[in-house]
Amino acid sequence: MKKRNLLTALLAGASLMAMAATAEAQVTARADFSSAVAQAATIDWSSAESERGGLFLVAQFDSSGPNAWDPADHPMVYITSESHSNPNPNKTIEGGFAGFQLIDARTKEEVANFIGVTTPKSKDLRTAPHGVTTSPDGKWAYIGWSEVDDSATKYTSYVAVVNMQTLKLDKLLKQESRFRGEQRAQRLHHIQSWTDVDGNDRVVLMFGFGANGGPHYILDPKDNNRVQRSITYDDVQVMGHPFTTPSPDGKTLYVSIGSPEIRESDSHNAAGVAKVNLDTGAVTNIMGTGNHPIGITHDVDGRFTYVVDGHGSMVYKIDNEIDEVVGQSSAGVAGPYGIAANWDESFLFTIGKGEGSHNKGSVLGVIDTKTFRPTRAIDPQPIVLGGSASSVDHAILNPIQELNELWVSNMNGWETIVLDLETFKPKAWIPTPHGGDTHNGAFVRYNADFTGEVMSDQGGVKSETMRDMVRAAKAESAKK
Template sequence: MGQQITRRAVLLSGAAVIAMATFASAQVTLFPEVEEAMARAAAMDWATPESERGGLYLVAQFDSSGPDAWDAAAHPLVYITSESYDNDNPDRTIAGGFAGFHLIDGYSKQVVAEFIAVTTPETGGMRAGPHGVNVSPDGRWAYVGWSEIDDSPTQYTSYVAIVNMQTLKIDKLLKQESLYQGQLRAQRLHHIQSWRDVDGNDRTVLQWGFGANGGPHHILDPNDDNRVVRSITYDDVQVMGHPYTTPSPDGKTLYVSIGSPELREAPFKGAGIAKVDLEYGTVTNIMEVGNHPIGITHDVDGRFTYVVDGSNSLVYKIDNDTDEVVGHTSAGVAGPYGIAMNWDESLIFTVGKGEGTHNRGAVLGVVNAKPFTSYTGLRQQPIFMGGSASSLDHAILHPDPKVNELWVSNMKGWETIVLDIDTFEPSDWIKTPNGGDTHSGGFVRYAPDFTGELLVDMGGPKSESIRELIRQAKAAG
């Protein structure tokens, strides 16, 4: 790539972070800080009634200050995506389990920085690397999770690191464990989304769990030391399904899937979507949204919500004024997972992951948003993404309408794959820096002083400036 990539790494041992390391070459300098970090965490008044109710705990508090880890002036638009080890790439450069994220320049498509967490050989390995990764609405903090094996391969501890995006150093290490139906349950961190609520408060939601058995979810205040302001648990939304939780464009409500392993396999379409009012905590259930609701997105004005059903390969349309399902159509792919819209919101793209089937999908489908039906403007569908495409999962709209691209994460491959929306063909295959896989992502705009703004993530546009551009595109037809 003709440039040096800035890297920050964390070495782990069992259930504790034991060192911080900074390296731009093979030479590693260690700064053991664990005891001090855990002592700082114990002394902090970080916990809230909601963090305790939802089972999220502060493990360690680090000093994340330091020099800039990358040049925001040279890379004002970056794409953040995770990197992990769960693929069969023979050219992976890190042995064993690892977890982290990397930043890609939104225009040159070069990797400019990375953060990596690595397990040392004696730990016994990782249970899971990261899936979702995201930043706070102001771009100050990144959130990335992983799970480590404890006493046996069936026992694990799940963490989320809150990383300073300017220095790429860990600020906090949190872990999740909570009561579920009378027993302790440690879920793995899956997705993260961020937004500004109706009162202008920055919010980030950590979404835990896999399959059709999600929760709890924790809503953090990034400007109040990332404390938990609300937990969403089984007591709030019973039988929570896949953890693909998306805020409404106005920031008033959070859309949470209703599901379970039993509903996923049921002969009737009995799953649904719960609308959680973020001010009052009241819940409105919208039922008969397939058997396995996963990807959720909204048009920019919040009139309609679109949901993919991974079991039946359908897309559902919800009228948000009446909270009723007003239509469904084929997703055009087997086992859809992620969902995104184009600039004038005339088209819906579904990500063919093969959820619930082969789980090796490498295609995108296209659906007409209005009329709500299959798109027939292509000679053939679905769109094959090529390269290392395998188990594709999320599509994120590039925030520059002149670029007109979707960036697609690649859970079993080792590239971020770019779709040219003008031609409906893949145009770029951006290799991960260590040959690992990716899952989820978002575009962030930075000023030279690292003042930032999250523009678009897996849930859709998160910036009002981007929403206004989409409204203009819709008005222009």
């Protein structure tokens, strides 16, 4: 990539801030750009793990400033990505763009939005963005994008770390790594955060597309967002679609095992998931989860793990005490991508994206967790989401329990779809601020002083408070 393009991207990210940001703050961010680049070379940010995995600091910014939004007015927000990669003719930004949106989880009104980069032409951005989340305490947000060079054959992948209080850029990271002795550029895909078994806050950046994921990077958001551990091909052989999920106890990270060859093979159940011990790095392989495992989630007590096979349209159940597959079921939809449970974990919702075929899916399947097969109790099926739903991919449980909602991201549409878990019908379609698309998200609870907590994301429930609420819902359901 030419330096001129990177400079343009950085200036856009520093100046096109949230709608709530002041003009003075925008000017300050633009003026500080040159010094930020100079500082990056002297900041002691790198570690042995960041260098082993190939993640580097490009620039450090001053992200201080006035509050961009008021958490006292919006104590529970949903953060979801927004980019240009959809066919909506009414997008309000020309060319390519990458950012995120904050939505009030109760009122469904937009709180603020952030644009991290804009480019004159859509084709200048190869990916923009897929993943977004915050650190477990809600302090930092993370998004990524990839920019292509003039030949449109080489791209450079970036990760922006954003101050959630000011909605200003704090860091820009760049991914460069070697794979089997050669340089390989990967694009940032999914992001999740959690608190590990020792109480440490962690964020995992998952790179790759298709069935050749990795490397993945685990950041410590309380240590200047340094890389605490890299997960590479040397650690997990081989990594498939870039979807990882931490266990509820925070001890292990589940990483999909696969490859393009496995995905396209005639073998049945040739792929699997790897359990990576986050303390020792030891890996336990659990095989037999189809040929293209993608979405992974767990019950709140960590007894079972559920994995969807995007190409085989199946769901697999792993018993975590014996690390073996103990059940399999049709997903009830074609090409499932994500997976999520309702409050009492009686149902699993499979996200019918049409992975591996048309990739225009707009429906949900429903699996009864007791019988572990598609339920016949809900009619009709699959559940049609309506609106601009197209290539739906993830579902996240809204922590406000009385609302009883599942929020669905919409990679080829321009709305977040809200499913009523009482009626099993969609009840709201929340538009993106610039007409872009969405891909994954997280619910974050905030106090008035901007301290916060990630409650749930596309990997499942992340807060112990919310886990207790699910346990209570399961106990209540068992009485009926």
